[in-house]
Amino acid sequence: MDQAQPSHLAAATSWLEQGRTLCVPPLQAAVARLAAPMDRIAAYHFGWTDQYGRPGGVYGGKTARAALAVLSAEAAGAAPTVAIPGGIAVELVHNFSLLHDDFMDGDTERRHRPAAWTVFGGTWAILTGDALLALAPQVLWEQGAPSVAAQAVKRLTDTNCQMVDGQARDLAFEQRDHVDISECLQMEAEKTASLLGLSACIGAVLSGAEDTMVEALERYGxxxxxAFQAVDDLLGIWGPADATGKTAWSDLRRRKKTLPVLAALAEGGDASRQLADQLSNPADRGAESDSLLALRALLIEKAGGRNWTERQVRWHHEAALNALDDVPIPQRTRKKLTDFSETLMTRVR
Structure with a gap:
């Protein structure tokens, strides 16, 4: 892929900081309402404190979804502050999913430190995730105008259902010998794209924007x-641990049926058949060396899985930008939305 333009990264950093500045303080206040010890577990997970509740520095995530919510309000011609309840809600839902996914997937690291479930136990991590999920619609009801809060909550609950369905498919795929690429794409649409779609339009919903504006922004998201999930699939195989914050070869160790793997298996050539033979060998499970995982990554690449997935990233990136052409958006805000999509692309460059 082409080299990223530094100006995109600098601009994206600026508006990500805007989303952080607007949404993190009220997000912290919302999390503080949780019953103990869930308030402390959530604060640790977010990166605000250490496991004992002592301040641990700045937020460990990018708050990209909150920033998108803010931009969607701007795109609809509203003040950025209109989107704050939406920004809080999408961050709560996102982190609910991370708490659950880390435990279900057995991922022991999150944002370069021990995942919450490894520190506080799986039961408390799951319950804290549940609490974040329950808190999200409350924030919308309490802080959103009644005339639009119902629309925002409806979209939020629909997204929650899609995300749960997507996670169920993802877990089920691990028990199946064969998964179609189309099934994987549906799972990724539900598990990942649904929340980014909501994030990219909820500020516009809260501003009372026309349906055409809301729908265009949702398509963009x-x-x-x-594209974001396809990038994650690439990083799950070829991403360095210091960049992903997870164990090296994380997806390969778990034999996850991600897009690069499924595309490679569908290719049908020699490398594809060798990969299929490896993945069907139960003797390798649980005792896979780094050299074996490296060979598996090489076979996926030789069978075209990496190139196919990179094409998916580019196609969805272009489709996201095209969605913005369907509605009148202030040029400055359009530039921010474009910068975000360009920043996403740099994760695989």
């Missing part, structure tokens, strides 16, 4: 989410 959906395609962005599909």
């Amino acid at each position: 959906h395609h962005l989410g599909m």
Whole structure:
């Protein structure tokens, strides 16, 4: 892929900081309402404190979804502050999913430190995730105008259902010998793209924007989410541990049926058949060396899985930008949305 333009990264850093500045303080206040010890577990997970509740520095995530919510309000011609309840809600839902996914997937690291479930136990991590999920619609009801809060909550609950369905498919795939690429794409649309679609339009919803504006922004976010997940699939195989914050070869160790793997298996050539033979060998499970995982990554690449997935990233990136052409958006805000999509692309460059 082409080299990223530094100006995109600098601009994205600026508006990500805007989303952080607007949404993190009220997000912290919302999390503080949780019953103990869930308030402390959530604060640790977010990166605000250490496991004992002592201040641990700045937020460990990018708050990209909150920033998108803010931009969607701007795109609809509203003040950025209108989107704050939406920004809080999408960050709560996102982190609910991370708490659950880390435990279900057995991932022991999150944002370069021990995942919450390894520190506080799986039961408390799951319950804290549940609490974040329950808190999200409350924030919308309490802080959003009644005339639009119902629309925002409806979209939020629909997204929650899609995300749960997507996670169920993802877990089920691990028990199946064969998964179609189309099934994987549907799972990724539900598990990842649905929340980015909501993030990219909820500020516009809260501003009372026309349906055409809301739908265009949701399409932008959906395609962005599909590109984002495809990038994650690439990083799950070829991403360095210091960049992903997870164990090296994380997806390969768990034999996850991600897009690069499924595309490689569908290719049908020699490398594809060798990969299929490896993945069907139960003797390798649980005792896979780094050299074996490296060979598996090489076979996926030789069978075209990496190139196919990179093409998916580019296609959805272009589709996201095209969605913005369907509605009148202030040029400055359009530039921010474009910068975000460009920043996403740099994760695989």
